[in-house]
Amino acid sequence: MIARLRRATRWQSLPLFMGFAMLALIVGTRAMLVEGQRANRAAARETIEYQELLSGLLSLPQDAESGQRGYLLTGEKSYLEPYRKAVEAIPGQLARIDTMTASDDQLAPQVSHIKDALSQKQAELAETIVLYDRGDAVKALELVRSGQGKAAMDEVRASMDTIRRIGAAAVAKRDEHTDQVEAWLRIGSLAALLAIFLLGTYTIRESRRRFREVAVAQDELTRKNIALGNEIQTRENAESQIRQMQKMEAVGQLTGGIAHDFNNMLAVIISAMNLAQRKLERGEHDIAKFIEAAIDAANRAANLTARLLAFSRQQPLAPQIVDTNRLLTGMSDLLRRALGESIRIETVLAGGLWKTHADPSQIENAILNLAVNARDAMGDDGKLTIETANSHLDDSYAGTHAEVTAGQYVMIAVSDTGSGMVPDTIAKAFEPFFTTKPVNKGTGLGLSQVYGFVKQSGGHVKIYSEPGEGTTIKIYLPRFFGPEEVAMPTGRGDNPAAPVTETILVVEDDARVRASTTDAIRELGYTVIHVGSGQEALQALAENPGIALLFTDIVMPVMNGRKLAEEAVARMPQLKVIFTTGFTRNAVVHNGVLDHDVHFLAKPFTIEQLAAKLRDVLDMK
Template sequence: MPNGPISIQTVTGAEIAERDWSTTPLGPIATWPVSLRTTLATMLACPTPMFLAWGPELRCFYNDAYRPILGHRVEHALGERFDVVWAHIWDELLPLVERTLAGGNVVATDMQLDLRRGGVPEESWWSFSYSPAFDDDGKVAGLLNVTGETTARVVAERERAASDERLQQALSAGRNIGSWDWDVVADTVRADNRFALLYGVDPNVASEGAPIDVFFRGVHPDDLRDAQRSIERAMDPNGDGTFIAEYRLLGADGTCRWVSAQGRCVFDDRGRPVRFPGVSYDIDDRKQAELAALAAKAERDFVLALSARQRAATDAEAILRFTARAVGERLGINRTCFARVTGLRMRYVPGWNDGTLSVLTGEESLERFGRIGAGRLRSGYAVVAPDIRAGSTFDDAATASHGALSGIVVPLLRDGRLEAVLILDHGERRQWTPGEVALVNEIAEITWVAVQRADALAQLEATVGRQGAQLERVATELHDVASARAAAETQVRQLQKMEAVGQLTGGIAHDFNNMLAVVIGGLDMIDRRLARGEIDVARYLEAAREGASRAASLTQRLLAFSRQSPLSPEPVEGNRLIADLTDLLARTLGEGIAVETVLGAGLWRAEADRGQLENAIVNLAVNARDAMPDGGRLTIETGNAHVGDDYAREADMAAGQYVLIAVTDTGTGMTPDVLAKAFDPFFTTKPVGKGTGLGLSQVFGFVRQSRGHVRIYSEPDVGTTVRLYLPRFYGEAPTPRQRAALPPVRGGEPHEIILVVEDEARVRNFSVEVLRDLGYTVVHADSGPSALEMLDAGQAVTLLFTDVVMPGMTGRELADRAATMLPHLKILYTTGYTRNAVVHNGVLDPGTRLLSKPFGVDDLARKVRDVLDH
């Protein structure tokens, strides 16, 4: 409903929302007070019957639970004046209404009202309350009624009271009480006239005495055995001899009456029953009242259970089907169904039958119930036929074709228009009781409320479905726009990446040219000296070697920065590693830098590449030294760190436990703009020739490749702290071994045959010459397919030494193929860049042996020997 909290999820709520109120004294909904809209919303959502009268004319509103109380008035009650809706009982209600409008609260308990829900007088009792309803200014603007019917309870209580009163009067006056005295030994019962008449025995016979079986003949067959058992229990000498029983007596005319019998068995001194006196009196009125109360409760429970099931259902046709079955089985009739009405035609909804009558399907004229019957139904009145053939209401031909001899048809109206009927058919004549007619009327009312709610919900779902489809189309369009934007952003990032690659290439070219100048210059000087016969070339040879080593170091830093350098993670004792490095750092940094360590107790082991971690700490220490030209203090701290979810999301790392290594200096620090670029490759604040700008980039690449995190904190003129977070190692650490000096490398044997596979001829020739010089038998190939041809031809090989990155077949593919041909073949890889062939997530595959390029003679000799010996 516009401008208000009124829900249209209920039938009444939908009717309020759809109605044009601008022509009523209440005016358009948008002008209604907030207090009215709020009260309506609360009332409509409540499962308890509620009624609201609002405004000077007390215009009526109600919720779905109140609709059955209105009965046929539900078609015109919404928005009508209170005194018009309940005109026939207005004199009784007016004093209560006036008291409420004066600001008082009214509570009525078991008040008798003739509501005439079915259009005819009826006795009903109600407990309800009237409370003032206030407008936005706090003034009384109407009243709110909360009600509940108590008819069944009141009727049962009154019947029980009346019965008890009659019983008490009978007991007091001695009327309706018959007495007997049974001589058990002689089996002779003598009784008075009242007892004889109750049991259908001739008073003269009863006076003279007769066997007890004569009197038992009057007991209802269904109750006889229980009555006999009660007598047997009273005659048990182990009991107290008391006899109390209630049972039915069957009269000569077939009528039944309930009696209560009480007596006591008398025993002789040996415990044998000898005499059994007692009385019987009529309790039929009380018993019938109790049974009526039980029946009323069962009926109410049935209606409530059916209503609850209807409320839980959302499909109107399903509600009609299971309701038809429930009514048919409850009343024990042959066929029930609903039919939807359009004009003068009705369409049957599949209902229920017990197999006695045919199933009603398809369409049919409403005048199947006769012109009079159809007219009554359109006017909102039920048609009740105990014997269809005896009256003129139903159409005889239609009735004959359907086989029903009695029935009830209840109309279901909406806005005064007949929209459906509930049909009950029976194959035999049947006298429908007022209770049955009232029950069917009530079921029809609650069913139609449920059906209207389901129809409204279906319409709402259809509307939501259409709106959902529209939203889905909009979402698709937005997705297309977002995709286009993402593509554009990707293109921009690619351009930025190309720009960064250009800057990176320029930096690499600058450093490599410097180093190559040293190498080429040194080699040229060696060549000139040797040409003149001079052999003093050691210093030029050392300069060339140093330039080449610096170039190799640069490539390793580039690989670490790009996270392509293969790692060999192992459990690392951080405190021990730093203790081992302390002396080296002190010598490297010089006397002006004091090195301090603060090592955390109980430090966890870190999972990292030990050599790379040492290199990272040294890099950070050297950077710190350069930031302290006048001396200072370098502090290395360790500790255990717990990284929570929030910090992990911010740092792009996994939450969990880490080993923290922090390196702090007291140097010049960094400004925010310098700090923002600290990890950028080739960014440096040092003078030309004093640094490559790859130190922090290398540290960042190593730590991230190790599944850790790096954080820098810096302040100008205060200093800088770099924190390394390395993942905790959870496994068992190997027994630590002391590092020993490297022993001399043992050479090879002629029977140890090495196959060298390398596509770069100069590297291949260098490797072949070195291995042959070491004593190995060497064969070689320039590609994977060529090497496989050699193996296929029967070439014996002890170790395969292959480059990883080659055109066509990679070294990994070659090794896998060769291993299938020679199961005991040893394999050693070499590469300057792995491309994930033998390294995944920055870590060597298990069991993989790798020699990184560039390598020297000693590096090659030791690695080959190590692979062959293990």
């Protein structure tokens, strides 16, 4: 019914369209007629002007002839003044006539005849004057009586008469054509008005019939809408199931990637430890390479965990006010070592660059990740360009990128001359474990780590790439507003190898982790007291007032690390505190950012990282 109604509506609009078309045709024809009449008037004015120029041209040789005859009769030079003026004016008059005469015009031959006749007339006049000036008046008069000049003037007049007849015929022809157009237009207008009247009558009759059909179609449309609503609900339910399947597929891909990488690392660790254990049982002690392999695998596992936390935006950040230009300048040696000598590096640092508030170590990691990816895309030769700039992402840009907040940003762009990426690759580039590199040449977590850090810092990251034209990745970090904080010196001692004398209290509810941490701190030379809960820690503090630092896990039953630290510092104001945990959503990290003045060491950590953190905190004033 609806389709039939639409067809009927189209047919109903056809008479109206035809009526408007006829009116438009009449108006257009009228306009063309008016333009034709305007052109006729312009042509008539041009013809009159042309004839006036010819009349003026005819008078000039007549004036010259009058002056010549007066001079011949009287011998007075004053009679030659009209002659000279006419001779000087004739070329200009001919030039104006030439400008109004087209080369292919039928008037051109007549104008040419006039020019030839005028030339003959002027030659005859000039020759008689020359003869008279020589004293040969009789011969000059004989030349005048010969009729040569009269014949030239007769030819000029004849050509001008021909031009006047041609012009009059052209005007008459235009007028006749205009009269014909007006006659046909009157007939066509009457016919069009009659047709419009008939079409209007037909349209009114058809409209009444269509209105009745509309009422029937409206009832049918209501029924269709009800059926469509039911179909939409069914489709929404199906789409919800598909989205759930896609979520499960994404989780499966993520867990599969994690399991694959962790299994590889655990295989190395287990194999190395088994081999080391067998050698020790046989009394052999050359197990250094197995321990190194196990440590390397464990470090890679820790790095994988850090990358996953970065992608999930759950890594603990320690943001500072960062001068990005200074940070990039300090990274130059690191980038050259990472990329090799074959890659040319260029930095374009903007003047007056704004500050940003972000974790500087994570900015360095992000730039390094992008640079290494660029190196792999370029191969053995290429150019890497790192740029900084102040940037404003406006409301229109934010409107097309839902996760972007309009405002001012510090932009870091990393560009390469590599192979570039196709749109499908760009769409998946930030997904974890997605990589286009060969097997064992990439984890697929570099860009995802950059993405997670930038998003956690309130920024935005964008890829621009064309196959064969290279790639540019732009990082936008929010501009920092407010006074700059002065970085305080860490107070680290000048002799890091000096013997340590401090006592450290280790609080950890996991016995195995507590034992390994205690052994590591003792290996560094510190006196260690270790307990398994917050209540035991408070008792140990009461019994050992010489404890200099509290090294506590955050996530513990009954009393967590934050509450323990608050109670301990309240009892011992000079006590230093370091928090540690493998979790990020805890009491000292809010929205991914460490609380102010909190010292944090994420698990797992190496003994070198532990030593550096202990000394940094203990040496603080």
